[in-house]
């Protein structure tokens with residue numbers, strides 16, 4: 001958004017509370033010289049040629065390999081659930097019809113709408129309806145419980161609705177047509193995007209609810225990307241988030257694992273181990289892996305708000321804040337709430353980049 005406005009001749013100030021740009025997409029070289037994704041792995045993928053073309057002004061690309069496996073009963077099994085998964089799990093080759101038949105027998109019907117479609121009320125029902133009990137218990141039940149700190153039956157079905165299912169042997173985790181990364185990293189791409197005479201970036205600068213009135217006097221338009229509840233001083237109460245603790249380990253050999261991500265649904269306190277070198281393609285003799293431990297987010301601690309917790313209570317609270325968001329979008333200095341925290345909604349990078357790009361072009 002800053003770049004679109006600057007290219008149209010507007011002066012833009014960007015305030016960032018952290019000591020660096022690029023938000024959660026930030027990557028950096030660790031002390032061993034390995035390029036790591038500091039806030040969890042960021043696998044860039046998109047179907048949008050418009051977005052790719054725009055970003056290509058700031059990046060050269062490399063094809064990235066996003067393969068994920070899960071440790072199930074002591075064996076590495078490909079994800080997402082596909083013919084490869086069932087073949088590895090059972091030891092016999094599955095074809096399309098056999099997977100369809102397996103799922104047809106395994107699926108648990110829960111509630112039926114007037115149209116005759118299953119209407120899952122929560123994430124557990126969502127998984128049971130799509131995959132049946134065996135796959136749900138082996139792959140999703142404990143993983144989801146670890147990830148969110150609550151059982152799938154207490155989460156919105158939208159949390160697990162994004163889990164892909166494939167009737168082929170394709171083992172790339174995402175579905176999108178373009179699976180790439182900037183060849184010199186994500187931060188470098190955002191740095192070039194912000195490098196413009198009309199853009200001033202102020203890092204280590206928190207915009208709190210107290211600052212907003214003064215900012216409204218100075219600027220003609222504001223985009224807010226922080227947590228929605230904190231903007232309103234949490235007047236209706238706090239929205240909850242899931243946070244992560246990242247445990248890093250370096251090994252003095254080129255690779256630890258066969259692919260970028262290993263999920264551990266059923267053992268260990270961490271959910272997954274990420275070896276980002278598989279995606280960045282960096283040529284270096286050592287490797288750094290990251291174990292992701294889900295933890296509770298607490299506003300007054302060092303934890304970061306990563307994932308909105310889509311529970312009934314939070315969604316109701318969000319509705320109340322959204323009424324105030326609508327009121328902020330009008331007036332002499334409209335404030336637009338954009339992004340994962342400001343909208344309390346999970347976005348992939350390409351989704352939020354495209355949304356920001358379109359919104360900026362509409363308002364510029």
Ligand SMILES: Cc1cc2nc3c(=O)[nH]c(=O)nc-3n(C[C@H](O)[C@H](O)[C@H](O)COP(=O)(O)OP(=O)(O)OC[C@H]3O[C@@H](n4cnc5c(N)ncnc54)[C@H](O)[C@@H]3O)c2cc1C
Pocket residue numbers: 015016017018022023024025039040041042043044045205206207208225226227244306307338339340341347348349350352
């Ligand atoms: C663990 C994890 C893994 C992910 N993996 C992927 C992936 O593989 N692929 C993918 O496409 N997407 C992934 N994402 C999603 C990706 O991070 C988001 O799509 C993207 O970062 C959203 O951008 P954003 O601007 O909405 O939020 P953010 O990147 O969070 O940026 C918001 C910025 O605002 C700053 N800020 C917040 N409050 C204030 C304030 N009051 N004052 C000043 N600054 C403030 C924050 O410090 C932050 O830098 C992942 C996210 C997480 C958490």
